[in-house]
Amino acid sequence: MLMRRSGLPPCDQCVYVLICVICAASSVVEEVTRSCQISPHFYTTITMAGAALKRLMTEYKQLTLNPPEGIVAGPLNEDNFFEWEATISGPEGTCFEGGVFEAQILFPPDYPLNPPKMKFKSEMFHPNIYADGRVCISILHAPGDDPMGYESSAERWSPVQSVEKILLSVVSMLAEPNDESGANVDASKMWRDEREKFNQIAEGIVRKSLGLPPAPS
């Protein structure tokens, strides 16, 4: 068939096609392998447990219908209920007043049994928030793992806690930092010794979170 139709000599033609095929095939393999590197979300989707999903949906519903003051939270997209985004406004009467801080909450597949992880996306300067944004409060620690070795079991994570309670704890943490367990040592030292300076930095962070230029000093 090929011969009959083409003006070129048969072998030439065949070889050409063959080469194309081979060249392409090699890169195809590359591509396929590349595309098989699955995104981290994929695993969460796989392991989505029914119970966890149901509970997260219930919590989401509750949070949307009865949102606590100054807190907005919900899943980033409805396909993945295990990754939420929360927006927390700085509590009034504190150095973080007026700020709007974004945070990410990641839920484990066995959610209510294990606590979620929370991380601030906006820049934060706070004794209980690590430099990379991770939040360090007792409610987010499963009983058993006690990084600082002082938390009582009562205030740690248990399935009866909820996202709402976590967020409320975070708000109160913003209002009253716990300088005993310094996740950010600099911040806790400053909070304890140089409150003025701390407040100034906090104000800068608030302005930043609102997209305002730093205050003229």
Next chain:
Amino acid sequence: MALTDPTDWPGSMPDLRTIDNLLRCSICFEYLNVAMIIPSCSHNYCSLCIRRYMKYKRQCPSCNIEVSASELCNNRTLDELVKTFVAVRPYILKICKTFDAENQEGCPSSDKDLKTSKQQVKSGKSQVFASKQSPKKSTLAGHFTAVKPSKTAPVSNSEPYQAKTSADDFNVLDDDFVSPKLKSPSRTDRHSSNRLGTRPADDRSLVNQINDDVIDITEDFGTERPTASTSSSPAAGQATPIRRQATPRSNQATPSSNQAMPSCSQTTPSGSQTTPSGSQTTPGGSQTTPGGSRDKAECPVCGVPVPTKYINTHLDACLKRTQQTDTNKRIQKRKRIPAMVWKLVPDKEIKKKMRHYNLSIKGKRHELIKRLDEFILMYNAQCDAANPKSAEEIAKEVEKMEQLKTQPPQLKEAKVFKLKIEKGQTEDQMEKSKQEYLSAHKDQFSQLIAVARARMKGVKNKSSKTEAAGPNQTDASQDSNEAETSTSSEDSTASDRPVGSVTENSAVQELEDVMVLEDEVEKQQEDKRIPRDAAQDTSQEDAESDRTGSLFSEGSGGEEAMGNNGESEEMVMDTSESSLHMKQDDADLMASFSGSDVHGQADCRILVPSSPSVASKDGMEDSQSQNMTRAKNETSSVKSDPAPDSLEPLCIPESPLSVVAETRRRKRKKQDCGSNASDSGSSFGDGDNVLRRSKRERKMVK
């Protein structure tokens, strides 16, 4: 999945929210499913939830008190409560909402009033309540009565609830006379006794005459009794005990077998009763019997007065009966599977166990353990239930859940718009998933095709004007056209792109497939030619379907028969080539337009050649190299198909030479003829063809 939560209740009724909350498990936030109480702190959770949690921590989630799984106790009252509340919930909710709405409109009445009224409604006294209340509140009662009849014929006001609440047979007649609080325990007792009574009846076959009677009775008890009581006139419902006491008396004169019956029917409940309250009611009723107990003796086992003559027979039956219920009880209370230390259990043992429970033994050790663990958890949780599921059912459930977890739901797949092709899949599997994808997105594809077609029409009209101006200008116009099209929706590009996938898959497989493809492309060309000549593009598919393999005879009908020949050959290759690249572009969209979608092919093909046309500008060899570059450089080619023009500058500088060199090397290796001259010649020819073809292409595209 209907999600309910306490916030469903209007904010003006916080107590209802509290009630709702109290009936929920604080681990899963659902209504308690087989409630288990922790005796030391009296917190309640679903059996499954708390057992699962116990694997993490042996403590109460609420108060952190130390508990072990063996300490958990059933809380059947709570189960019953949940059951009732869930059944009643929609009604109360409806009432509350309408009431709330009315409240907001008119003057607000206090919550307390509403609550009390609600309780009255619950206890089935809404009529009384309606007459007593102020006109405004009576509207609430009106709502209630309006809701009620839709369910069942109103015997008593509380009936709709009960009818829904339970498939049990407790009679409604008592309702008017006994207050709900008193009623409920006896109800549950009767319910449980029924259960106990009917079940053993199925099992027994080797029993004596009297026992047979007993069976009859128990079966009667299970089925007939309730109907009799419900059908009886309101007077009969005055009190069940009275009816019971009446029956033995009338039976006194009847023969022995009959006499055994009533007494035994009474033993059934009392013998199986577990709660003290229930056992109190039965003898209480019989003890009040006046006069009739003169020549009767009270059975020491069931406490029922039996004629002295038959006391021994009765006693035998009675004792046997209780024994049997005991064994039945034991059967009912299923034994839990003890926890295992998996590290110490050998594979063989695990598999044996799994086989025993009808679980599949596929997978690695850790998977097996996970599966068996889940099964044991669910099994043990079911052991707490009043009617535990069978092991097979649980096994099925476990496997279903596992499947759900390993296979992400179909819906998600569709949303993400991804074709699932994985490493290590066989061609058949890939083909299959491709087909699935196609059928799933048929609508979208046809939409895109329609869009593309409409666009093609526009382009053609334009180009027909500009064509006369010469090739260079045509180029420019082509560019502009392409710019236009590239700005159009990404969807359309998606429809263009997948062409390659068809070619690709087949190309990788066999050379012959490429030939087939060639045919297709030729057809395509024909199709394109036809509309151009006839200036009507809608007839494309028809034309294509009519066409057979001998295309060239038709094709040569044009002005440049030879050119056509060469071109078409070249085009085949280029198309296949470029399509290969495209495949690499996006593995997800790869296979989308396979043979099943003829229209899609037709349309897409038309657009594909635009990339070779670009190549032609850069000369003969570059055309090839560029294609190769694109093959390697997926990121650039991921962009829309009509766009390559704009990408061109990006593509060219990126090591085309090395790619060419490599291609050459491969060529040399593979070439059977082995002559360099023919090689270079062919590539030259290619270039020429490409040049020529690209001009043609532009025309065609228009």
